Amino acid sequence: MLTSSEKKTLKFIQKYCIEKGYSPTLTEIAKGIGIKSKGVVHRYIKTLESLNLISISSHRKRGIVLNLEAYENQSVAPIIPLLGRIAAGQPIEAIEGREEINLADFIMNPDRFALQVSGDSMIEAGILDGDTVIIKHQNTAENGDIIVALIDGLEATLKRLKKLPDGMILLIPENKLMEGLIYEAKRIQIQGVVVGQLRSYQ
Amino acid sequence: MLTSSEKKTLKFIQKYCIEKGYSPTLTEIAKGIGIKSKGVVHRYIKTLESLNLISISSHRKRGIVLNLEAYENQSVAPIIPLLGRIAAGQPIEAIEGREEINLADFIMNPDRFALQVSGDSMIEAGILDGDTVIIKHQNTAENGDIIVALIDGLEATLKRLKKLPDGMILLIPENKLMEGLIYEAKRIQIQGVVVGQLRSYQ
DNA sequence: ATTGAATGTTCTCTTTTTGTTCTCTATTAT
DNA sequence: ATAATAGAGAACAAAAAGAGAACATTCAAT
Structure with a gap:
């Protein structure tokens, strides 16, 4: 020790x-x-x-x-020393203050759970097929949040939220090849909001 | 009790x-x-x-x-429950057994460290500006690995590695707008390989 | 090859921090 | 009333942290 x-x-x-x-x-x-x-x-x-x-x-x-x-x-422990900032073509730059990443803070909260993502619908938001997203369980969300939405109590989906002025709800995939879909608010149940994302290579 | x-x-x-x-x-x-x-x-x-x-x-x-x-x-246990798999437009698919996320790549080993990424050079690999990457400290890497390379002992950079047949080293950014650069092997020092990535929305 | 500064090694000593063992008192439930 | 549970705090033991002197070795400049 x-x-x-x-x-x-x-x-x-x-x-x-x-x-x-x-x-x-x-x-x-x-x-x-x-x-x-x-x-x-x-x-x-x-x-x-x-x-x-x-x-x-x-x-x-x-x-x-x-x-x-x-x-x-x-x-x-799920603690990783944060050494600094890296950018193309520059030396590693020290970061003030935050010296380490605490995964316990990041994920180990009773109101959080993880989902593994399949599909490419959020690829332009940097969420790839196979990634894991950390969801904070809550029933409301703000415009621009990436949410887990339950449609008609049946289908779950990961999309960016936009509340339209007319009370309808737009669920936007982050993928040029796909189109957003508009729903009546009552058909959509918000299950949680993406608060983190992680990926393992190997 | x-x-x-x-x-x-x-x-x-x-x-x-x-x-x-x-x-x-x-x-x-x-x-x-x-x-x-x-x-x-x-x-x-x-x-x-x-x-x-x-x-x-x-x-x-x-x-x-x-x-x-x-x-x-x-x-x-320092593990979060993996609840299921989510895909666009399908219900959350329960995963058999009580699976847990393999945090191995995110758990603190003395040979791991984290770097915060600045810049968009790896954006198409799903590594965005502000993300944190977990690096495993090692001095060699395979073709296709995303590595931290020290160029001329001075500049650190995050790129995908390609060893060319003629012994030169190609460092490839994952961004259409940028071009790969070719270096003599002796100018490049491999500092580590990306084994994980995480992002916090908050 | 010589030399001197820089660096590594080995000590002894002191101080600070932390763990251990007590005794005493208060509160609570049966 | 009694026993179990909580807590304060003093006194001491031991480990860890640290200073710094003295000496050995390396390494680069001459």
Whole structure:
């Protein structure tokens, strides 16, 4: 088990390696985790080495190597460090404040559930066949929301909502090849609103 | 059977562990369940330990470990229920068994990190401006993988990889308006491969 | 090859934080 | 009344965090 300082150290090293392409010095780590003593840092990385999380080339400068294989199956929590912003043709840009993504906040709410999407009707909204959408269960929604609508109590569909001035409801697919459909409000029952989307490659 | 304070304590520990990835200190628990004495908390966790709901590493800080097998019926697992499949114009199709979303690609492994995407270069792959991508840190990738590439050790970019027969590397944006770029292999350093993507509407 | 600055290694020491064990009191249900 | 449950808080034990000195090694500039 890692102590919190050790965890912090590992995280810093990981981030540093990804951003710069080489590993940090002990002094850089010390500064990065907010302490002054590189002796202390050395103690921490020795622990990380003994747990096989990193390798240290003895006495070599910047001689820390992440043992990526060792991390497989070490699942800890649905928290993923958010390292920064990436754009075409620019270095990774650090983000203020939000340091990590908490999937627990993202999805683990009692009023949320997940649906797997099949079909291409929302493809232009970036929701692809096979994606999972997180739905917040509620019976009303705003114009522009992507909703799960139950039509005539029978058919469920994922569409963007538009309430027309005449009281009718327009359900808009995000796909040029498909057309929106207009329903009387009473035929449409809103089941929930899309609050998140996730996709797994592999 | 657990008393209500003990239950509250267990719930707090579970939530804390799931959210943070490490266990709380006695003082944090005390604050979390609204009391002042860590001595009392210690009594509670001792009970939980004797009921085999948690394990305590003696004298270790943050040394509480959840005994997950014991929780079967307590709905604390870091997984959200996958309710079904939704398609345009068809009823929600129930999925057999109580399936759950495989969060493997979204669960924190030390070799995973997240980047927020800026720009539209991958829009046709369903990765929009503002989305978050989960990257698995590795130094090699296959043709067709979406990778984080460091060009000349300087610029980071998110593109689809194609290794050309002549040893050159083609980085392909998924956007009709942009063109792929060809680089010598030695200029490109692969930082990781996209294994997941998520988006929050809110 | 030599040298000096930068970096890694090994210590000892102190402080801070956290866990453990008590005793005492209050409240509640049977 | 009694027992179970809650809670406060003091006193102590142990782990973790940290400072920093002293020394060893590397590496790049000369």
